Amino acid sequence: MKFSFLMSEVLSGLRRNLSLIISVVLVTFVSLLFVGAAALLQMQIGGMKDYWYDKVQVAVFLCPEDSEAPTCTDGEATDEQKAEIEAALHSSDLADYVEEVHFEDRATAYRLFQEQFAGTSLEGTVPEDQMQESYRVGLVDAEQYGIIQEYFSATPGVEEVVDQNRLLDQIFRILNIATAAAVGIAVIMLVCAVVLIATTIRLSAFTRRRETGIMRLVGASNLFIQLPFVLEGVLAAAVGAVLSGGVLGLAVHFGVSGWLQARVPSISLIGVGDVLLVTPLLVLVGVVMAGVSSALTLRRYMKV
Template identity: 70%
Template sequence: MKLGFIVGEVLSALRRNVSMVVSVVLVTFVSLVFVGSAALLQMQVNGMKDYWYDRVQVAVFLCPEGSPVQTCAGGEATEEQKAAIEEALQGDDLAPYVEEVIFEDKATAFRLYNEQFEGTSLEGAVAEDQMQESFRVRLVDAEQYEILDEYFSATEGVEDVVDQHELLDQIFAVLNVLTMVAIAVAVLMLVCAVLLISTTIRLSAFSRRRETGIMRLVGASNAFIQMPFVLEGVIASGVGAVLASVALGAVVYFGVDGWLQDRAPSFDLVGLGDVALVAPALVVLGIVLAGVASLVTLRRYMKV
């Protein structure tokens, strides 16, 4: 009987406060969409870091014709200089730091360049003899790039030593900023959702103050009186959380898996499996926030 009474009270309250309940659902939906988006974006950033940092290399660029660098005063790197540089890279001094060395000649650099910019205006913009030869070095510890930079800083035939981590760090820094912006917006929207839930519960309690007073007089406990109000906020917030999860799944399925993945096949993008990990957390977060907000509001403002 008690359960039936509580269910009836909750359904009655939801019917009476349709506009406020819809507002709670929508605000919760929007806020949790931002929370889920921030979580998925951070998962994408972490996945990209793991993928690219394992494959990143240090490029030892050899002198091209006409380079103004002092170590290239003799012109384009000679075969003897190339052999000396390769011997140094594979020698005992650098053996503790170097994992793999690959020589990239002009033909290989030209092919990779055209593959990278295939279908764009840059494809074929540079002739093969204009490409720069280099040694691609994979380090045992990618953070020890400075050792190679210092080792070849004054070596004849070496124009520059470039660490690809620097380029990746700039990209990931931008992505991390976007994640922080999404988190900030999500927190702001969650605050709005909590305030709206509190306001809804206060109005609902005020409109039924006579009923709750009678229930108190006949010996109903505080938990029994407050339960319908708490469930009202939890249900509205739970519906918003479920809708947010469905929306994220649709965006990932149609936007990421369906559209973006076809245009960036070399990237391992977030998928429905990641959404399945995030969705339960969103539902729990929505329910917990609504429950806590409802209880705090009732204890503070509900006088029966």
């Protein structure tokens, strides 16, 4: 099989069905763009989980003056109550569960609040005297949060025990929903791409039925006859996949690594390197999708 003849047949088919080929490229581009976005979003979620789950703590909030919690009937937590709570956190009963403990007073809580919301509408909205004191507890196993909550559920001076992991779980749940939505749209678009590729290959085979008939009469094999058609779909899908990788790279470079990273410097975000890891997978998905779709279409509809 001469490579030059094969490529001339492929180029001839591309020229004859240029509008349909462009449609295949665009549909493949859009569908794989959603696939790549979903993959990158999952990579970001995984990175954020690894980073934040190692840093989050259980917060044992002490009673403020105006709390209505049953354990705060005496008003603001006293120094004696604070000492008892701290002693309990360092006791042998919790030694197997508590890794570290530090006290966060109002001044520290206010400073951290200002740093976290600097440049936003929330900056300066809460005065220092209204900040709530707490003990920040690092656990040996974050899954053992329930033990700390149960232990201090009826302790005088403790208003509430909050597991920051649960707050993060809500955020990650929303991100996972967004990923699922992207995957759903991608599946719909991939189905459209498969149908369009199959239609394009059928039309291309129909317009060249005379040439394929002659090739069959002179002894050409089915593989030799059908391969140019398959390559047409594969090339179109590959171009769409590369375009989707390029657009994702630009979006991540300028939108994520550039604009967003400057506004959330404390969080490690995905970069162009992650896009370079995803792009070959997109090309592989596009090529396999087009190749299988084209081969099945020719096997069913092309009688030579």
